[in-house]
Amino acid sequence: MSKAWFVMLLASLIALVITNPNDAVTAMIRGSQGAVTLAITLCALYGFWLGFMAIVEKVGLTDKLAKILAPVVRFLFGKDISPKTKKYLTVNMSANLIGLGNAATPMGIKAIESMETEGQTKASLPMIMLVVISATSLQLIPTTVIGLRAAHGSLNPTAFLIPSIVATITSTVVGVTLVKLLGKVLPNKEKSKSMKSEKDGYAWSSTEK
């Protein structure tokens, strides 16, 4: 992640210094402003969904959902998952499944937080699984695209749905399979590698300080 960010930023800056230096700062500030706008929107969405999820939890629906999805959670994340984490994971996956990515995000953050053990710097297998599942999430109804297609005068805004659904299922299956395989093949004990990526982490988090 930090490498991708670094290369992208450096290459863009060099290109702009050569072609159009006036644009460099403007573009970066424009992007930052976009982040502020998005953050405010997301604040509202997180607040709304977290509030709603709390009611769901209060009436005991989360426990029911967790029970229904227990076999799925066990298959994906293994047995050593605390009941609290299980709840977060269940809500996260259900929200993703019905296309509510923004409702899923707060639960994903909480799930990662609750899976973390003290002094841990490398992601555990369940954490990796959660990232891969969310990043390849099953989107059964991509409402944004349907809306945009209609807005651009498509005669059949949902014409792409079948390819889209087959593709999203494929990517999730490939992702889950790879995590399962790599989790068995690659042991989580490479000392030299963990040192290196620790530096990576600092580079990423301290760039603006």
Add this chain to the structure above:
Amino acid sequence: MTSYIIPLIFITVLVLSFFKKKDAYAAFVDGSKSAVNLMVGVFPFLLAIMMAVEIYKASGVSHYVSSAVGPVIELVGIPRELAELVIIRPLSGAGSLTILEGIYKTYGTDTFIGLSASAIYGSSETVFYVSAIYFSKSNVKNLRFAIPVALLATFVGNIVAVAMVRMMM
């Protein structure tokens, strides 16, 4: 379809809270309390990504990279016109939506390219963004093979999406 599902879930939950004599209002307020705090943790990552994606697009580097990558992805059946979408999609939802709109304007929504772009966007997620945000409150910074696997899986999904569109046309 979704326009019915969500409100119906809401009604069910509210009715349940009434019968179980739980204070829905208090629960809601309590739950949304953590939203701003959560955003404070997420914001620096949001800013870093969106700032970089914006200058990446504005500098023209995105175009160069896309025209270099185009012939490569054509080998697996993805039209070279979709290179930029395939590259930006994992980085930024807003950034790739602009690209998708550009594709609709240039090639139309119901052409092979327009449909392929729709299927690619609809079936994939912002991989980098999701992984940065999910770990925003955590000390874990080494995600091991999470991102490569997610990217590879997404790319396989892209290939399948285009292949399916081709079969349907």
